[in-house]
Structures are given as C-alpha cells and as structure tokens.
Amino acid sequence: MKLFQRLLVAPAALGLLSPISANANEVNLNDISNYSDVENIELADSFNNNPSIESTLLAGGEGLVDTSYDGGFSTTTTASFSVDMAIGAVDGNTTSEALTAVYGYQMDLSTSFTGEDTLAAALKAGSNQSALAQLDLNSTTNDALTVDGISYTFPLGDKLTVLVGDSTSGSALYSTACVYGGFTNTLDDCGNFSTAFTATGHAVAGTVGFSAAYDIGNGFTGAVGYNGQGSDAAGLGTIEGTDFVGGQLTYTADNYGVSITYADLDVATGWGLNGYYTFASNLPSVSVGYEFGEVEQVGADDQETTQWFVGLQWDELGNGTLGVALGSDGPQNEGVDEDMAYEVFYTYNVNDSMTITPALFIIEHNQAGAEDETGVVVKTSFSF
Template identity: 30%
Template sequence: MKLFQKLLIAPAVLGLFAPISASANELSLDEMSGYSSKDKVESITEFNPAKEIAKTNSRVDGLEAKLNNFEAGSFSETTTMSGSASFQVGGVDGSGITEALTATYSYDIDLNTSFTGDDNLYVGIETGNSSTSVDFTLDSSGDGADTLSVTSMYYEFPIGDYYIAVGPKLDSDDLMPTTTSKYSDSFFFASQYSLDSNYFTSQGTGAGVAVGRTFDSGLNASASIIGTDASTTSGILTEEGIDITTLSLGYDADNYGGGIVYQSSDSLCSLADKYAISVCDDYGISAILDEGYSATTFGAYYSPNEKTTLSATSSFVDADISGANIDTFNDFQLSVDRELGAGTLSASYKTFPFFKIPDLNGTEIENDDLGSFIEVYYTYDVNDSLTITPGFAFTMRNQDSADLVAENNDLAFYLYDRTVIGVDATFKF
C-alpha cells in the first residue's frame, strides 16, 4: 500500500477504535467489581477482538479499493498538465479592418507525458475567439472559434546524443535549438504578417520528423521536414503536397550567441494567403505557377549585463513564380528587453518588406519597402500566476509607396497608418 493511501486510511482505523475506547472509559472500578464471574465471561465473549479486527480489516480493504479506483481514473504519474488563459483588450486607430475597441480571449493546455524518463509525448490544445474581423491581436490571441482543438502533437525521444521528434502535428521549429533572437516577442508583432521574429523561417505545421543536437562546445544544429497536406489526399513528399524543409546552425555562449536558419517551401501562396486571403487567386497566381520560396534568417543576441538583452535579425526571401522575375526582398529587426522594476520593458523596430508590380502585363515583380513598425510594451508579473502586459505600436509608413497606387499600370501595396494600444492579462496554471 502506498504511503499516501496509508495516511488516508489511518484516521479511518483510529475512528473505528474511538467508540470502543470511549465505552471503556465510562466504566468505573466499582462497577467492574460488581460483575459476577459469569458476567465477566459473557462481557468478554461479547467483545471478540478477532471479530472486531476482521471487521476493521474489511473496512480498510474497502477504503483501499476506493483509493485505487480513484487513482486509476487520474493522470499517469509521468503526465504533467500546464496552461494559460489570456484576455486581450485594445484597438487599432487607422485600421483597415476595424477601429473598434475589441475584447478577445484564448485558452491553452499543454500535456507532457514521459514513458522512459528521457522521452516526451506533447499535446497542445487551444481555443479562442479572435478572428480576421479583429485587428487588435497579440501573441496570446487564439482563433479557435470557441472550440477546443488539438494544435500540436508529437513524440520526442533520444538516439545517442541526438533528439528526434515525429508526429502528425509538428511545427517546423519545435525541436530547433538555434537561437537567432532572444526578444520576448509577446505583444503585437508576434501576431502580424512579417513582424514575428524569424517569421519567414518558422512557417509550417503538419506531419513530419525533426532531429536536433546541442554540442558541448556550444554549437547546435537541427533539420526538419513537414508535410502541411499530409492529412489530405495530397499527402507528404508528393508533387501535389506542400512540404517545408528547415535547417539551422547556431552557437550559444554565456552572454551572447546567434545562428542561421534556412527554410524552403513548395508554396509561396500558402505564405501570402496566411494574412492576405486569396491574394494569389486575385492576381492570377495558380498552383501550377506557384513554385515556392526559400528564406534565410541571420540573427544574434548579446547581454551586456544581467538585466539587458539586445537582439538583431535579418531575413532574405527568394520567391519563385513560373514565368516571372522576382526580386529578393529582406527585412531587418532590432530589439531590446530590459528588466525594470517588477517587470520587463521591451521594444522593437522592424522593417516591413513587400512586392510591387510595375506593369500588370509584364513579368517583373520588384521589392517594395513599405516602411517599418515600432512596438513598446511592459510585462508586469503581478505574481507567479498572473502577468499584465500593456503596450502600444505604430507604423512609420513609407509615403512614396502610397503614391504608387495612383500611377497608371502599377500595382503596389502600402501600410495603413496604424496606431495600436491595448493590454493583455495572462493567467498561468
């Protein structure tokens, strides 16, 4: 019997003997002396120790059985559950979606189970009520339409000094040990097209396999291949399916580090449609013409002291559309996290690249610098379970790009002149 069960049963056993002890205390010596020998024999006969002990053992066995049934319905001893509930309240002035003050939520559950002590089965479950009709979205926002769904599922295990991950819902960077930026990235940027740190080299969720290793020297490396259409008739590693390959190499020291991440995808439209729905259909880029893209991100971080960390990253993206010549475009991000008071002050600057089409009847697609974004936010830990994060972000638009729209035979994009203000509250459990 386990110690926990014994501790629960012990009070019950003591409770069985309590009435017996109380009855014995009520008898006086005079009353005892008045008993005849026959009375004494009958009294002793009425209290049969063996019988009472048998009853007690029976009750103990019953309690133990109930405890075993309770334990059988609980989590495995090697399963842990954690999660969070987040509320987002804010608005975006100048938004092309809505300028209304909106309030949304998200709810995340993480389940981790080990079978050998060195392996891990991970399952992520999420929901939320954010949607494409809401412009104020944060890193914590979820768009599960109020329905819990499995968003991640994979099994991780070691082979020698390497770790392997396989699963039906694996992110391209789930097993990646390479760090190109230590920016906290938990406010507006993390939810927006192109603004998330490592955005162009962290795409892809589906069935796949990943391998990673961290060496004693501080070097690390990883590789993965993900089939985003693996659960459909298109399959994985087929001509019809969309497969994403990711490679990384990095180095980490005590107060600095960095790395390089390379990603290749079979589809450019899957990246574009993530935030600009049907953009490929609108401009006549069919699946036959879509030949994918490759992206390379370089990044490094440095901590001059225990309270401050600086990060810088840059991505270069090469897109391929059959019959078109497309410029390589790139972005640049500079970020800082600084412990201040009871929390952390974070700020980031990032350029916003896109494309322009000078001639709709031509084959040239050029790099178009739309401008840049800045965000500033403060993460305040109320206690170990509650974090409040107020912040703001704003656009520094390239005015020349807006003027291009008015020119004849020219298709261009430009940033809305947006100002973002809001707050996030996250409860962790």
C-alpha cells in the same frame, strides 16, 4: 476544497488524457474521486497554489516510474494551462477601430514513458479578434476547443533529440539566437519569419512535422526540420503537396549567441541570420535578425525579399520586463518602400501566476492609399 479537486481531476483525466494514452490502464473511478485524499505525495500541494510544485494530472500506464500507483495514474503526466485576456483598439485598422475585448486559452498535456521522452498534446480556444490579430490569441478557433498539435520527442543517444508530430512546426527544435520576447505577431519572430517556419509563420496547418537537434559540442548545435502535407489528397513529398525543409546552425556562449538558418519553402528559398548579446550590467539585451530570400514567379524573374529586426529587452526593470523593438512588417519585396512595425511593452508580474502587459504598437504602411495602424492594448495573462 476536496470537492473542487475531485471535480477538476476526474473530467480532465478521463476526457482529455485517456484518449491519448496508448497503454492506459482500466480507469478506477473511485480511485480518481479519492485522489485528493491521498497523503504524502507532493502533487497534492499543487492545488493549494504552491508555485514550487507543478500541477500534475495522473494518467494510466504501467512501468513508467517506480512511484506509479496501482490502479491509479502515473506521476509522469503533467498539465499546464494558460489564459490571456486583452482589451484594446487599433486606430486605422480596416476591420474595426472599436474598443475590443478578446481572450485566448491553451492547455498543454505531456507525459513520459522512459523519463527521457515526452508525448505532448496542446489544445486551444480563442475568440474572433480580427481587429487585434497582432496578439495571436488563438482567434482561428472561434470559441471552439481544438487540438493545436500532438508530438513525441525522444533522444537517440546522448547528443541527438528527435521530434515527430501532427500540426507541429518543423522548426520546433531550432535554437534561433534571439532573447527578445515580442508582444506582436510581426516582431516576435525576431526577423526569422520564413526560414524558421513556425506555426505563426510559414508552417502548413494540419501537417506532419519532423525536427531533430544535435549537440555538436563546444557551444555548437545543429538542427533540421520538415513540414509536409500528410492528407490523402496531397501526400508527403509529392508534387501536389506542400513541403518545407530546412536546417540551422547555432553557436551559444555565456552572454551571446549567433545562428544561421536555411529553408526551402517549396516555391521559395531563404537564409536567416540572427544574433543576441546580454550585458552583465543593467543594460538591455540586444537581439537582431536579418532574412533574405527568393520567391518563384510564374513567367517572370524570381522576386527577392528581405526582412530585418532589432529588439531591446530589460528583463529585470522594477517588477517586470520592458521590451522595445522595430523592424520590417514581415518579408518585403525588393525595390519598394518597406512597411515598418514598432512596439513597446511592459510586463508587470502581479504574482507567480499572473502578469499584466500594457503595450503600444504601430504598423506603418508605406504603400499608396494604406493607412497606418496604431494599437493600444492591455493584456492580462494567467498560467497555472
């Protein structure tokens, strides 16, 4: 077991954490290899599958907390890992109807310098999954481990929190009023695809992101966000570049919440309305969303779009969670028949670190010549 700990901690700490530690100490390889022999520190228990203690990788830096170790690593640095493996097929898919197996892997690293801030980096990898693209298992990486985003979050006073980062969504600190945990890409945005410009929605890949949230009080929170292209060819805030900016106001009570979101997406604008209600009994929570916007058209009137969503979720049904949802398949142009999306899933908790989710989803295409898609998938997820 000690050999496994040494093999795990040394390359992970040196290869991944050292490059992003701006104030790292000189690494002592003997200290790293002997890390598993250190007694009386809680984090050693994490390698024994103790779910109550978060797995921690230590990274260099003086003055972080009083419990830092000379020549070693700070206990403020943590790592979490997730693996998704899925097998399924989609009848009517234009790419392939064959039974397909795919995977997605993600590593999230974070550290704190003051106890209130967070420097975070995400790395991801996944297999090509065009037939099962509704699952969003990091398929764009094509089996290569890539940096998914780096961000720094810090407080300004007691009520304001700020986040800046690269390849980070401008809506990262939004609090959209939705408690439905969707299974597919289409329905997991709660009908807020455009206005809450997220990494799976209208974010510009590889861009600079800024987000800030303010606790107004009495259940109200406000947030603003920005995404812009920081490359030499485009530049932030230029005509050549793409810039998204938006804001959100949210009210949250004990068992319900509402939010209103606005976004200017360079060539489009939109408003999003969301709300949810949770019952005290065994009834499911209800989440709804509606979005409307306008897209600029060259030489023509602006194109109006709408999107809507309804999701029901039973959080404690047996040993898992049941979800059912329907809505439009993304923003739909006014005046045409809507493409619809439906899904049902059940996430079964095998243990604290493993879940199995069978799911069925349907994409209903109402345009001439388009075939409906019906997908049946079983996904196994690990977190550690």
